[in-house]
Amino acid sequence: MFKLCHSKAGKKLTRAEQKELRPAQILDAAFTEFVKNGYAATRVEDIAKHVGVTKGTIYVYFETKEILFEATIRHASTSFADIVKSEDTRTGTASEKIRSLLGALYDHLDEDRQNREILKLIIAEGQKFPDIVARHEQCVFQPLIDRIIELIKEGAAAGELKSDYIAFPELVIAPLMTLTVLRIIFEEAMDIDIKGYRAAHLDLLLNGLLAGKTGEG
Amino acid sequence: MFKLCHSKAGKKLTRAEQKELRPAQILDAAFTEFVKNGYAATRVEDIAKHVGVTKGTIYVYFETKEILFEATIRHASTSFADIVKSEDTRTGTASEKIRSLLGALYDHLDEDRQNREILKLIIAEGQKFPDIVARHEQCVFQPLIDRIIELIKEGAAAGELKSDYIAFPELVIAPLMTLTVLRIIFEEAMDIDIKGYRAAHLDLLLNGLLAGKTGEG
Amino acid sequence: MFKLCHSKAGKKLTRAEQKELRPAQILDAAFTEFVKNGYAATRVEDIAKHVGVTKGTIYVYFETKEILFEATIRHASTSFADIVKSEDTRTGTASEKIRSLLGALYDHLDEDRQNREILKLIIAEGQKFPDIVARHEQCVFQPLIDRIIELIKEGAAAGELKSDYIAFPELVIAPLMTLTVLRIIFEEAMDIDIKGYRAAHLDLLLNGLLAGKTGEG
Amino acid sequence: MFKLCHSKAGKKLTRAEQKELRPAQILDAAFTEFVKNGYAATRVEDIAKHVGVTKGTIYVYFETKEILFEATIRHASTSFADIVKSEDTRTGTASEKIRSLLGALYDHLDEDRQNREILKLIIAEGQKFPDIVARHEQCVFQPLIDRIIELIKEGAAAGELKSDYIAFPELVIAPLMTLTVLRIIFEEAMDIDIKGYRAAHLDLLLNGLLAGKTGEG
DNA sequence: TATGAATGAGTCTTCATTCAT
C-alpha cells in the first residue's frame, strides 16, 4: 500500500511523470511524519525533506497543513468494506466465516503497520479532525460491525451460534483491537506470540459463542 | 482521584494553603488541557488561564512544559496495583475472582473518564515521552496482567479453568480495552448499553474459559 | 502631535511607565514606516526595530498587522471638527471667517507633515481599509465641508457672498488640497512660495481672476 | 487609450498577431491589478490569470515585477503635452482659452477613470519609484503648468487678466485636481453634480466669491 | 513562445521561557 517513494530505479523521470507521482510521494512521506510526531509537532518542512523537495513544493499540491493531514489519512486508509466483501462469498458455517473474517482482519490490522498507525492518528487527532473520525467510522468500523452482526444472525438462525451477542459485535474483534492498541503503545517492546494469540482469540471466542454451551457467569 | 480544584468551599484560604494547593491545581488544569489538544497544541498560557493564574506562575512550579506534562500524567494516573491488591483478599472460585476483578476494572477504566483520557495521552504522546509509557507499563499494565495470569493459574490448578490462555492474559481484558478505545474515539457519539456489554463480556469470557468445554473452532 | 519616542531624557523608566508608553511608541513608529513603504511593504519587524523592541513585542499590543495599521491611522488622525469649532467663535464677516478657517487649515494640513502623510495613506490603502476612509470622511472631511457651507450661507444671507457655490464647498479648499497632494507627490522637490500661495489662494477665491475686480482681502 | 484586450472580434488571430498583442494585453491587465491592490500586494500570477496566460509568460516579456510596473505606468500615461498643444491653436481671449483648456482637462482627468488611477498609483508608489514621478512631472504636470503660465501672461499682457497669479498656476487647476483626488478616495460613494462643479469652477476662478462681481463667463 | 513545477528567501504570527518588579 505504502509505495516506496524514492525508488530512483529508473532515476530519470520526465517532469510529467514526476508530477503525477508527487502527490502520492508527499502523502506517503506525510503519513510517516505525522505518525512519528503527531499533527501539531510535524513540520511541513520535514515532510518536504523526506520527499526530497522543498517546503514550497508541498504547498503546490496541498493548500494547508490541515488539508494535507486529512488527505494523508484518506490516502492511507483502506476500506474495510472491501475486506468484508472479499470474505463474503465463502461458503461454510457461520463460525467458519467468522474465523475467516478474523483471519483477514489480523492480516490487515495487525500485520500491516500502516493500519495500526492510522488508528493511532485517529485516536490522537480525532478531536481536532472530526471528519476523519466520521469517515473512519463510516468506511472502516461500521461495515465491519455490520458484517459481524450479519454472521452472528446467520449462525443463530442455523442454530449454530448463540444470539446473545448480536448487540455487542465489538466483543468479536476485541482481542484484535486490543492487540493493535498494545502494539501501538509498546511497539517493538512487545514480545508476544502472535500466531498463538490469534489461535487463542478464535478458540476463546468460539467456545463462548457456540450454542449449547451455557455459561454459569 | 481528581481533586476538585476550585472548590471555594472554605473560600478563605491562607496564602500558605493556597501555595500548597497550587501544584495540584496546575496539574489538574494541565491534564484537562493536554487531553483536549495534545501536548504540542496545548499552550502553557491556556493552562494558566484555566487555573486562574498567569504564565509565570506555572514556571514557578514546573521548570518546562515537558516536565509539567510528565508530572501531569503521573499525577493523573492511579496505580492498578492497588486495585488488583484490593481485590486480592476475596475468597471464592477463580472465575468469581475474575468477575470481581473485571468489575473493578470497568468501574475504573470505563466509568472514570480520566482513565480513558490517560490512555489517550499515552497512545498519542507515548513516542515522544517514553518514560510515561514505561511507567504506565510498570504501574498499570503489568500488575494487571500478572494478576490475571495468577488467577488463571489458580483456576487451572483447581481444575476450574483451562490453562490454555496463560500466555495470553490480554484476552481477558480485551473487551474492556476495546470499549475504552472506542469511547475515546467516538466519545458521546457512542450509544451502547454498557451494563449489557459488561455482562456479555463476562459471559463470553467465562464460557470460553471454563474447563470441560471444548471448542470445535 | 507626533510624540518623540525615544526620549531617553530620564532614561530610567519603570516597567509600568514603559508599558504605558509602548502603544504610543509603536503607533508612532508604525506610522513612520507605513508612510514610508505603504501597508504591504512594511514589515512588522521594521516597526519593532524602529521602537527598539523585537517583533514579538508588537504582537503583545496589537493582534495583527491589519489591526495595527488601522490603529495607526486612528492614532495619527486629528479631528477637523475641533479645528472647525475652534474657529467658530470668531466674530467678523463671512469672508473674514473663511480667511481665518483657511489659515487654520493651512497650518494644519500644509505645515504639519503628518497630516499630509495620513492623506497619502488614505489614498493608497483606502481600498483595502474601507473603515479608515469612512472614519476619515466622518471625522475630517464632512465637518469641514459642513462648516464651509455654513459660512457661505451666512455670507450670502448678509449679502456679502454669492450663494452660487453652496453646492460646491470643495472649491473653497481646493487650492489647499491641491498643494497638499503636490507636496505628497513631489516632496522636497517642490519649490514653492507657500506664504504667497496662501495669499493668492485667498485672493483668488474672494476676487477671481479677472482684472478690474479688486479684492479687499 | 485603454485598448480593449480580449476583443475576440476577429477571434482568429495568427500566432504572430497574438504575439504582438501580448505586451499590451499584459500591461493593461497589470494596470488594473496594480490599481486594485497597489504594487506590493499585486501578484504576478494575478496579472497572468487576468490575461489568460500563466506566470511564466509574463516573464517572457518583462524581466521583473518592478520593470513591469514601470512599463505599466508608462503604457497607461498619456502626455498632457498633446492636450495642451491641441488647445493651442484656438483663437480667442485668454479666459476663453483657459476655459477651453480646463474643459479638455476635465474630459481627460475626471471623466477618464484611468487617469485618476494613474494619479493614485503615483501618490501611492511614487516614493518607491522615483522614475515614474519624474516622468510624470516632465510629461504631464510641467507642460500643463507651463501652458497655464503662458495663458495668464497672455491675458495679463492684453489687460484681461491679473498678473498676480503667474507664480501660482496650480490655483487654476486646483478644483479639478481636488475633485480627482476626492473621487479616488471616495469612489462611487461621491455624489456630486459634475457638470455644475465644472461650471462653478470656471465661474469662481474667473470671478471670485464676492458678491457684486459679475462674471462674464 | 508558453508552461507550471520547483525553489527559497521572506513575512506574519505563535509561544515557551525569562526576568525585573
Next chain:
DNA sequence: GATGAATGAAGACTCATTCAT
C-alpha cells in the same frame, strides 16, 4: 510567590523568479 512584558526561535505560508519541457 506572582506577574506579565519582552524575547527570539520556530513554523506556516507566500510569491517572485527560474528553468526544463
